[in-house]
Amino acid sequence: MRSIHIFLILSIILSFNFLKADEIKTENKIAKNLRCLICQGQSVYDSDSEFAVSLKLVIKNKIKEGLSEEEIYSFLKIKYGEWILYDPVFNRNTYFLWLLPILIFLAGGAIIIKRFYNKK
Amino acid sequence: MKSKFIPLILIIIFLITFVIFFKGLKNSNIYIPDTNLKKEVPPFELKSFGNDSIVISEKIFKDNDYYFMNIWASWCVPCKEEHEFLMELKKDDRVQLIGFNYKDNFKNASSFLKDLGNPYNIIVSDKDGTASIEWGAYGVPESFLVFQNEIIKRFIGPINNEDLLEIQKIIR
Numbered sequence: 426m427r428s429i430h431i432f433l434i435l436s437i438i439l440s441f442n443f444l445k446a447d448e449i450k451t452e453n454k455i456a457k458n459l460r461c462l463i464c465q466g467q468s469v470y471d472s473d474s475e476f477a478v479s480l481k482l483v484i485k486n487k488i489k490e491g492l493s494e495e496e497i498y499s500f501l502k503i504k505y506g507e508w509i510l511y512d513p514v515f516n517r518n519t520y521f522l523w524l525l526p527i528l529i530f531l532a533g534g535a536i537i538i539k540r541f542y543n544k545k
Numbered sequence: 546m547k548s549k550f551i552p553l554i555l556i557i558i559f560l561i562t563f564v565i566f567f568k569g570l571k572n573s574n575i576y577i578p579d580t581n582l583k584k585e586v587p588p589f590e591l592k593s594f595g596n597d598s599i600v601i602s603e604k605i606f607k608d609n610d611y612y613f614m615n616i617w618a619s620w621c622v623p624c625k626e627e628h629e630f631l632m633e634l635k636k637d638d639r640v641q642l643i644g645f646n647y648k649d650n651f652k653n654a655s656s657f658l659k660d661l662g663n664p665y666n667i668i669v670s671d672k673d674g675t676a677s678i679e680w681g682a683y684g685v686p687e688s689f690l691v692f693q694n695e696i697i698k699r700f701i702g703p704i705n706n707e708d709l710l711e712i713q714k715i716i717r
Contacts, residue, residue: 463683475648476684479674486675504681 448488455484455497458511468511584696587679594646594654594668605643605667611716612691615665616645616677619657621685627703631664634709639716644668647677647685690715 456470469477617624644665690698
């Protein structure tokens with residue numbers, strides 16, 4: 426009987442911790458993907474400025490309210506603009522940014538293939 | 546033919562890169578958001594400054610009145626700088642001043658107001674700064690001009706005489 430009790434208590438504690446750990450994980454993940462707007466070159470996660478501290482708190486509250494990661498990003502995008510996201514969205518302004526590496530890669534590949542066949 | 550072609554391309558690439566980076570040097574690396582965006586006032590429920598009563602945003606911001614929402618704190622040095630302009634704005638009865646006391650303690654904030662004067666009609670306290678995030682604020686000081694439940698103008702940093710004139714022009 427006693428061992429069952431202990432087992433139950435342990436399982437409750439463990440499952441609770443897992444939930445909490447998941448929350449903190451997503452919280453940190455979101456904070457790492459956000460640019461701290463008032464401190465240059467730092468993410469919200471890294472910064473201890475008043476702005477970042479409050480923003481981390483807001484993220485925590487939003488997770489508790491049940492918002493998903495995407496919903497939190499779009500909420501902050503409305504409030505602060507796209508600049509707050511480290512990962513730029515694919516749109517008309519960022520075509521060049523996203524496609525340039527692919528183009529360079531293809532051009533490089535073309536040069537290599539051409540040389541290879543020329544040698545033959 | 547080929548040996549002349551390659552250096553030429555290299556020089557052109559170098560020049561393009563140089564121009565891009567050189568121009569980039571002169572750009573401001575401080576992010577300034579679009580301050581003219583029209584946005585609805587985010588609803589909030591905050592504790593009133595000084596007593597524990599709850600202030601609801603819907604009860605503050607009524608139609609056809611101008612509201613100047615100012616985020617301030619006693620620990621913030623630029624807030625002292627802008628305070629005289631807030632006092633000046635207070636004289637105008639077409640606008641109501643709403644103070645957002647940001648991450649402050651009551652004692653310091655009230656002595657700040659005692660020393661410099663209280664320009665605000667209503668003060669609410671934003672203890673943890675989360676309500677300011679809902680407004681899209683960066684920190685202190687920051688101000689929003691509200692009309693018909695919409696933010697019509699935003700001032701990041703302390704307001705100066707020019708801003709004051711602009712506000713007076715808008716609310717005329």
